[in-house]
Amino acid sequence: MAATAQTRPIKAIAKAPKWRLDRVIQWLIALAVVGLVLFPTWPILYQSLLEKPLYEASNTLSLQNFPRVLGNPKIWQVIGNTAVFMLGSTIVGTLIGIGFAVLLIRTDLPGAQWLQKLITIPYYVSALILAFGWAVMYGPQGFMTVMVREWGLPTWNLYTMPGLIMVSALYFMPLTFMYCSSSLSMADPQLESAARIAGAKPLRILLRITIPLIRPAMLYALVLTMVSSIELLSIPLVLGESAQIDVLSTFLYRTALVSGTTDYGTLAVVAIMVVLFISVLVMLQNHLMKQERRFVSVSGKISRARVLHLGWLRWPLGFVVYLFAGLTILVPLGGIILQAFTPFLSALINPFSILTMDNFKQAFEFETYRVAIINSLLIAGVGGVVATLFMAAVALLTYRSKFPMRGAVKYIAQYPRAFPGTIIGLGFLWALLSFPALGGLRNTIWILIIAYTMRYLPLGFSAMSPSILQISDELDRAARVSGTTWLGVMRHIMLPLLRPALLTTFTLLFITFLKEYSVALFLFTRGSQVIGTTMLEVWAQGGPGPAAALAVIQLLIIGVVRWLSSFIPTVKVRE
Amino acid sequence: MSNIHHDSAGLTIEHLSKMYNRSAKALDDLSLSIQAGELVSFLGPSGCGKTTTLNCIAGLEHPDTGTIRVGDFVLTDSAKKLFLQPEDRQLGMVFQSYALWPHMTVADNVGFGLRVAKIASSEIKQRVATILELVGLGHVAERYPFQLSGGQQQRVALARAVVTEPRLLLLDEPLSNLDAKVREQARTWLRDIQKRLGITTVYVTHDQAEALAMSDKIAVMSAGKLEQFDTPQAIYEQPATRFVAEFIGATTFLPATVVQHAPTLSQVSLSDGTCLEVRTALKLQQHQTIDLGIRSERVQVATSDHQTNVIAGAIRSSDYLGAKWHHQVETTIGALMVETLDYTSGNVRIYLPPEALMVLKAA
Numbered sequence: 001m002a003a004t005a006q007t008r009p010i011k012a013i014a015k016a017p018k019w020r021l022d023r024v025i026q027w028l029i030a031l032a033v034v035g036l037v038l039f040p041t042w043p044i045l046y047q048s049l050l051e052k053p054l055y056e057a058s059n060t061l062s063l064q065n066f067p068r069v070l071g072n073p074k075i076w077q078v079i080g081n082t083a084v085f086m087l088g089s090t091i092v093g094t095l096i097g098i099g100f101a102v103l104l105i106r107t108d109l110p111g112a113q114w115l116q117k118l119i120t121i122p123y124y125v126s127a128l129i130l131a132f133g134w135a136v137m138y139g140p141q142g143f144m145t146v147m148v149r150e151w152g153l154p155t156w157n158l159y160t161m162p163g164l165i166m167v168s169a170l171y172f173m174p175l176t177f178m179y180c181s182s183s184l185s186m187a188d189p190q191l192e193s194a195a196r197i198a199g200a201k202p203l204r205i206l207l208r209i210t211i212p213l214i215r216p217a218m219l220y221a222l223v224l225t226m227v228s229s230i231e232l233l234s235i236p237l238v239l240g241e242s243a244q245i246d247v248l249s250t251f252l253y254r255t256a257l258v259s260g261t262t263d264y265g266t267l268a269v270v271a272i273m274v275v276l277f278i279s280v281l282v283m284l285q286n287h288l289m290k291q292e293r294r295f296v297s298v299s300g301k302i303s304r305a306r307v308l309h310l311g312w313l314r315w316p317l318g319f320v321v322y323l324f325a326g327l328t329i330l331v332p333l334g335g336i337i338l339q340a341f342t343p344f345l346s347a348l349i350n351p352f353s354i355l356t357m358d359n360f361k362q363a364f365e366f367e368t369y370r371v372a373i374i375n376s377l378l379i380a381g382v383g384g385v386v387a388t389l390f391m392a393a394v395a396l397l398t399y400r401s402k403f404p405m406r407g408a409v410k411y412i413a414q415y416p417r418a419f420p421g422t423i424i425g426l427g428f429l430w431a432l433l434s435f436p437a438l439g440g441l442r443n444t445i446w447i448l449i450i451a452y453t454m455r456y457l458p459l460g461f462s463a464m465s466p467s468i469l470q471i472s473d474e475l476d477r478a479a480r481v482s483g484t485t486w487l488g489v490m491r492h493i494m495l496p497l498l499r500p501a502l503l504t505t506f507t508l509l510f511i512t513f514l515k516e517y518s519v520a521l522f523l524f525t526r527g528s529q530v531i532g533t534t535m536l537e538v539w540a541q542g543g544p545g546p547a548a549a550l551a552v553i554q555l556l557i558i559g560v561v562r563w564l565s566s567f568i569p570t571v572k573v574r575e
Numbered sequence: 576m577s578n579i580h581h582d583s584a585g586l587t588i589e590h591l592s593k594m595y596n597r598s599a600k601a602l603d604d605l606s607l608s609i610q611a612g613e614l615v616s617f618l619g620p621s622g623c624g625k626t627t628t629l630n631c632i633a634g635l636e637h638p639d640t641g642t643i644r645v646g647d648f649v650l651t652d653s654a655k656k657l658f659l660q661p662e663d664r665q666l667g668m669v670f671q672s673y674a675l676w677p678h679m680t681v682a683d684n685v686g687f688g689l690r691v692a693k694i695a696s697s698e699i700k701q702r703v704a705t706i707l708e709l710v711g712l713g714h715v716a717e718r719y720p721f722q723l724s725g726g727q728q729q730r731v732a733l734a735r736a737v738v739t740e741p742r743l744l745l746l747d748e749p750l751s752n753l754d755a756k757v758r759e760q761a762r763t764w765l766r767d768i769q770k771r772l773g774i775t776t777v778y779v780t781h782d783q784a785e786a787l788a789m790s791d792k793i794a795v796m797s798a799g800k801l802e803q804f805d806t807p808q809a810i811y812e813q814p815a816t817r818f819v820a821e822f823i824g825a826t827t828f829l830p831a832t833v834v835q836h837a838p839t840l841s842q843v844s845l846s847d848g849t850c851l852e853v854r855t856a857l858k859l860q861q862h863q864t865i866d867l868g869i870r871s872e873r874v875q876v877a878t879s880d881h882q883t884n885v886i887a888g889a890i891r892s893s894d895y896l897g898a899k900w901h902h903q904v905e906t907t908i909g910a911l912m913v914e915t916l917d918y919t920s921g922n923v924r925i926y927l928p929p930e931a932l933m934v935l936k937a938a
Contacts, residue, residue, distance in 0.1 A: 020660070474674035477635050480661035481668040482688035483739070488662070492687070496678045 040427025097176025
C-alpha cells in the first residue's frame, strides 16, 4: 500500500481572534435565561414598593404596602386556610403514597402491577380535570352523592376544607408513591438479609429497616408535596368557590382577575410572601436531596425484593385497596367521561340510555372551543419544541462549557421553582402592562409559550441534566482537539447523543404545556385561550357537558402522547 | 508500505505554571523542550501535574503563565495573552477512555477531523482507508465502536488522532484500559507506528515499565515540578533525586556521610560506622551527608571474591515472583530488599557493588 504524503494546509494563525462565535452564543443563551426569569419577577418586586399600579405615571416608592397587607385580617384568614390546606393535603397524600408504596412493592398484594398503573393515573391527569370529576360524582348534586342519598344513607359535603384536602391529597399521592417505591426497590437487599440473619421477623424488618431506609425519599416527597399544594389553583378554585374557601392561589387569582381591583400593592406583597415561603421549602428540598445520596444505600441493581407475606389478610386487604383506588380514581375519571357523553349526569336516570355526542359536536363547532384546542396543541407542540431546544442549550451551557458565569446561569435557571403559576402569570401580565410596546405579544400564544417556558425551565433542565452528565466529557475534548469549535461539539457530538433525552424531555413538556392553564388565566385574551382556561369558563357558566368533552379530548391527547413516548428508545450510550 | 514523511517540529514548554485554587499548584514553573520526532513520556504519580501539562498543550486547560510552542507555532503565551483554542492547534490526541463517539462508525470517527477541516470527501475516504490499513483495521470501517474489542478501539483512537497529520501527537494513558497481555503488544505496536510516522509525541503515563520501554526521553514529575528529564537509561541508572529513585524501581535508601572523595572511588560511612566504596561522577565534599540508593536487583549475595562492601544479614521473609525471589533482609544497616534467582534463606552475606550505589542529595 502506498500512502502519498498529504500535508494538510496549515493555516497561519497569527493570533487568536478577539471574539469567538462560541462565546457570543454562550452569552446569548445566558442573557436569554436572565431575561426570561427577570421579565416576570421584577414587576412584582417593583410593584410591592409602589403606592399605585405600576403602569401609572406619577408613582412614589414606599414601604407602606407591607405593613398594610400584614395588618389586613382577610389576608391572615387566607394564610390560615392555606396552612390548613397545605398541611392536610400533604399529610394525607404522603401517608396514602407511602402506604401504597409499601403494600405494592414489599408485600404479596394480589395484582400489584395493575394497581401500580392505576394509582399513578392522577399524576398524568390535570388536577383541573380531577376536580371536575370529583364535582360531577361526589359534589352536592353529584352522581354518587345522589345515589347514596337515594338509599337513605347519610351523605357528605365535598365543598368543604376536608373535601378539598381529600381530593388534593389523592392528586399528590402518586408523587410520594413514585419516590418511595423507586427508593424501596433500589435499596440494597443485603441490608434486609443482614437483619434476617440477626433474627428479625419480616414485619419487624419492614418497620425497623426498610421504612427507615426510605426516609430521605419520604421527606423529599413531603416537601415537594408542600410546595405543590401551595401552588395548586384548580382544586380550591373548582371545589372551594361556593363555600368561599380562599387559599393564597385562589386569592391571588380572584383579586387580580375577578374583582377588578387596582390594589396592586397588596397582590405584590402577597406574591412575595408566597415566593419567599416556597424558596425556603425549595432550599430544604435541595438540602434533603444532598442528604439522600449520603443516606440511602443505592446499589444500582434492582433488588429481588424480599416480599412480606400477608397470609390470610391478602385478599381482604386487596379488596379494600382496590375499592379505595376504584372509588377515588376510577369513579371521578369515569364520571367525567360519562358526563362528556351525556346531556346531564344523574343517578336518577340510567346514563347509558341518554348517550350523545352533542358535547363533542359543540366542542368542534363552537369557534371558542375549537380555537382553544388548536391553541393548546400549538403551544404544546411548537412551544414544546422551542422550550426543549432552549432548555437543552441552557443545560449544555451550564454543564458542557467553560462559560465563566455558568454557575450563576444554572442557579437562575432553577429559580422559577419558587414561583407558582399564578404568580408567574401575574408577573408576565404586569410586565406587559408596563411595556406597552410589547402589547402586541399579549394577543398571541407566543406570550404563553414564553411564560410556560419560564415556568418549566427547572423541569426541562433537570430532565435533561442526567443524560448530559452521563456522557463522558472526553468525547467533547476529543472533538475539540480534532478541530471543532464548542458549537461544533454541541452539534456533531452532544445533540446526536442526546436525541433520546431530547425526545423524552419534549414529551414531558408537551404533556405539561397541554395541561397548563394557571399561567394562561392571567394572560389569555379572546383568540389565545387554551383548553384549561376554556374548561374553567364553560364550567363556571354551568355547562359541565362541554367542559367534560374538552377534558376528555385533553385526556385522549395525553394518552396518545404517552403511548407514543413508550416507543422512545431508552438505550444508554455505550462507549 | 512506504514510510510517510512529515515535517515534524519539536515542542518547547517554558515556565508553565498553573494554580488549582489559591494555594495548590498544579504546575510549578515547568520548562522543557522535545526534539522533533521524539517520543517523550511524562511519568509520575497521580496529581503530579502530568495530565495538566498534557491538557495545557492540548488547550483543554488554561495555564496561568508560560509559553508552549511547536517549532515556531505558538500555542499559548501568557505574556502576549495568547491562547489558541484546542480546535485551532492542529493536534492529535488519544484519550484514556479512547473517547470514540458512539453514534459514529469507525470510518466516521476517523474522518471527523478531516470533515471539520473541509477536505474533499473523496480525499477523506482515501485517507481514512489508508490510515485504517496502517493500524490494521481496514475491515471494521463500517462498524460502531461498541462492536470492537478494547485493543481495536485503542487503534481506532490512534488512527483518528493521526489521520489529520497533526503537529503533535498527545497520548493520555492510552494503554491503561487494556489487559496486561494486550498492553505489551500494543506498546511495541504504538512505538513502531510513532517511529514510522516520525511524529513528535507526548505520552502521559503512571506506568514506569511503559515509560522506560517506549520513550526517547522521560520527564519525571512530582507535585507540579519536573524532577528529572533524561533518557530512560539515565533516569534509571542516575536518578537525579530521591523521588525519581523511589518512583522508578525498587530501591533501598541508606543515609551516609562522605569520608573521602576521589574521582573514581569514594569512601562513605553509614550511620553504624560501616564503610562503603561508591563509584560516582558527582563531586562530593568531605563530611557531606548524602543518601545512597540501591536497586534490589543490583544487590548480590557475596562470594569469597568480594572483600569490600560486604554486609552480614539474615533473610526475614521471601516472596516467590516466578522469575526470581524477592527477599527482605535484616542487616546491621537496616532492612534491604534483595533479589535472587534461586531460593535462599537464613544468614547471608550481602555485596553492594560500588557502581550500583546511587548517590542522592540528602532529603
